[in-house]
Amino acid sequence: MPFTDHFIEVDGCRTHYRRAGKGAPLVFLAGASGAPVVLPFMEKLAERFDVVVPDHPGYGQSDEPEWLENIHDVAYFYLDFLAALKLDKAAIVGSSMGGWMAMEMAVRNTSRIASLVLVSPAGVRAEGAAPADIFLLSPEDMIRKLFHDQKYAAERLAAPVTPEAIDLALKNRHTTARLAWEPRLHDPMLPKWLHRIDVPVSIVWGAQDQVLPVGIAHELKRLLPKAELKIFERCGHLPHVEKMEEFCDLVVRFACK
Amino acid sequence: MQIVLFHLMPYADLDLAEGKKNGTVWVTLPNRNFDPEKGHKLYNRYLDELEYGEQLGFDVVAVNEHHQTAYGLMPSPIVTASALARRTTKAKIAILGSALPLRSHPLMVAEEHAMIDVISGGRLITGFVRGIGAEYHTFGVNPTFSHDRFHEAHDLIIRAWTEPGPFAFHGHHYNVQYVNTWPRPYQKPHPPIWIPSQGSKETIDWASHPDRRYTYLQTFSPVKVVGRYLKSYRDTCTGYGYQCEDRQLGWAVPVYVGETDQSARSEAKAHFEAFRNVYVRMPLEMLLPPGYTSRESLKNVMKAKAQMFGDVTIEQAIELGLFVCGSAETVTNAFEGHWGEMRFGNLLVMCQFGTLPADLTRANMERFARGVMPRLKTL
Numbered sequence: 112m113p114f115t116d117h118f119i120e121v122d123g124c125r126t127h128y129r130r131a132g133k134g135a136p137l138v139f140l141a142g143a144s145g146a147p148v149v150l151p152f153m154e155k156l157a158e159r160f161d162v163v164v165p166d167h168p169g170y171g172q173s174d175e176p177e178w179l180e181n182i183h184d185v186a187y188f189y190l191d192f193l194a195a196l197k198l199d200k201a202a203i204v205g206s207s208m209g210g211w212m213a214m215e216m217a218v219r220n221t222s223r224i225a226s227l228v229l230v231s232p233a234g235v236r237a238e239g240a241a242p243a244d245i246f247l248l249s250p251e252d253m254i255r256k257l258f259h260d261q262k263y264a265a266e267r268l269a270a271p272v273t274p275e276a277i278d279l280a281l282k283n284r285h286t287t288a289r290l291a292w293e294p295r296l297h298d299p300m301l302p303k304w305l306h307r308i309d310v311p312v313s314i315v316w317g318a319q320d321q322v323l324p325v326g327i328a329h330e331l332k333r334l335l336p337k338a339e340l341k342i343f344e345r346c347g348h349l350p351h352v353e354k355m356e357e358f359c360d361l362v363v364r365f366a367c368k
Numbered sequence: 369m370q371i372v373l374f375h376l377m378p379y380a381d382l383d384l385a386e387g388k389k390n391g392t393v394w395v396t397l398p399n400r401n402f403d404p405e406k407g408h409k410l411y412n413r414y415l416d417e418l419e420y421g422e423q424l425g426f427d428v429v430a431v432n433e434h435h436q437t438a439y440g441l442m443p444s445p446i447v448t449a450s451a452l453a454r455r456t457t458k459a460k461i462a463i464l465g466s467a468l469p470l471r472s473h474p475l476m477v478a479e480e481h482a483m484i485d486v487i488s489g490g491r492l493i494t495g496f497v498r499g500i501g502a503e504y505h506t507f508g509v510n511p512t513f514s515h516d517r518f519h520e521a522h523d524l525i526i527r528a529w530t531e532p533g534p535f536a537f538h539g540h541h542y543n544v545q546y547v548n549t550w551p552r553p554y555q556k557p558h559p560p561i562w563i564p565s566q567g568s569k570e571t572i573d574w575a576s577h578p579d580r581r582y583t584y585l586q587t588f589s590p591v592k593v594v595g596r597y598l599k600s601y602r603d604t605c606t607g608y609g610y611q612c613e614d615r616q617l618g619w620a621v622p623v624y625v626g627e628t629d630q631s632a633r634s635e636a637k638a639h640f641e642a643f644r645n646v647y648v649r650m651p652l653e654m655l656l657p658p659g660y661t662s663r664e665s666l667k668n669v670m671k672a673k674a675q676m677f678g679d680v681t682i683e684q685a686i687e688l689g690l691f692v693c694g695s696a697e698t699v700t701n702a703f704e705g706h707w708g709e710m711r712f713g714n715l716l717v718m719c720q721f722g723t724l725p726a727d728l729t730r731a732n733m734e735r736f737a738r739g740v741m742p743r744l745k746t747l
Contacts, residue, residue: 246658247654248653249653277670281663285658288512289510292504292657293509
């Protein structure tokens, strides 16, 4: 069943999302590059879930609302978004920036959330595991750093660059800076409140992540002691791309139990 | 025309090979490359040069602010301007400028500038800038709030200087219960304000607004670009319903005056090319972090990337008017010609650039002051 495009206005922000599949609701929150295209893992998950993939406020085809100033604004927005779509018992799967958003949502309110899958999330800092400086890397170097298997990077680098894609990339980059420039890619207050997350959490990481090193996974596990932790070997920052089959199996097993 | 001697105070003792190897002398060049003993000599040499500028008859001596870079050793222009306030008596002192969004509290800027204005008996020219893109990397200040912070800080400073205190200020970025600045500035209503810029429509619209009429300085740009932006400023004034005065426009440019055109080029070549191709250089991502400029401007820079980020020879720079170099006659004619087209009331000359050593800097200043400045001052 193919993904279809939708728009909904939430908190004055015209928000674009894609949706496909039947089953329990699953919301995928993308990382700093947004979710400009439907990826194979989304289609695979749509065989088992009602998959919703929104463009965050300030990303992709969604508006850039005046009120968007920090990650907390995004958290409140997404809680309203779940309510607006009447999604109940949703699995929230968040990659990188999206994983950070998922945690910020869940420390505030889990009444519509069944579980969290945090895929190499930003949001917490770990001593000795400094993130790459995503704002100083050239676009090419950034893509190379995303993957352990450089075949994936080569594919992305070979894709034609359209003016629309450049506009979209600049928009996403702007909003990422707004949310994550300083403190860089984390919220120093978040660890104080992570204990409020009262739904099952699965932490997923690539052992060779060069964007957010795997050391952060262990710190997050320390902060969320009841969470499951799965580290994929020979895998970079995007396990849902590089380890697509295993990743989808993990999500199905975890979110359906 | 008012003639300003402008100094960047670069770390001229830099190992250029190290700078080149690192790709930039900004943000990431390890500070083990800075030798404090050499720095001691350089600071004192540069301050001497600015003081000598007053003796040579420059109307204004000017300093500026840059952080964590060999490009300029003035993270605080307040320090150098303060030293000049006590060692000069006639020349005005310009701070071009204080980087408002990078400062944690604008009231500190209001206080420090007011102090220098009072100490110097009203010789301060204040400048406000946002800081360059690289400095948002060094300071961690979020570049997507740069414009907002700049405007709010500016408003707070102007109110602190002009409104009777104490009063409360409630902004989005700054909240102060008691604004009550001591000292108040010497000049009424406040020191003149200059706005250095690499050229942006937004800055021009803001600086030329009838409420402000701030002097707009186009810095280190090809002369065609200078002409375009100064004309744009004049046109914007006309659009606002008033005529732009020449004093509202300025051009900042490196200059080298030699005995002959030939000797000027050969003396300046290595030092100018070090300035342009080592000290100025930085990658696009460092120069323009997200939000520092509009996305449209960013795209224009991306298109011009090869031209902007490649090496430039002294010959190309002279051709572009990025650098004015030659005998006193050549340099005078060049500025007279440009003035005829642009009518800028302020010329900011950088007589030291890159690795230019003390003897050549002094000779350059003297030849400029004696052979070029007298005719330009009559314009």
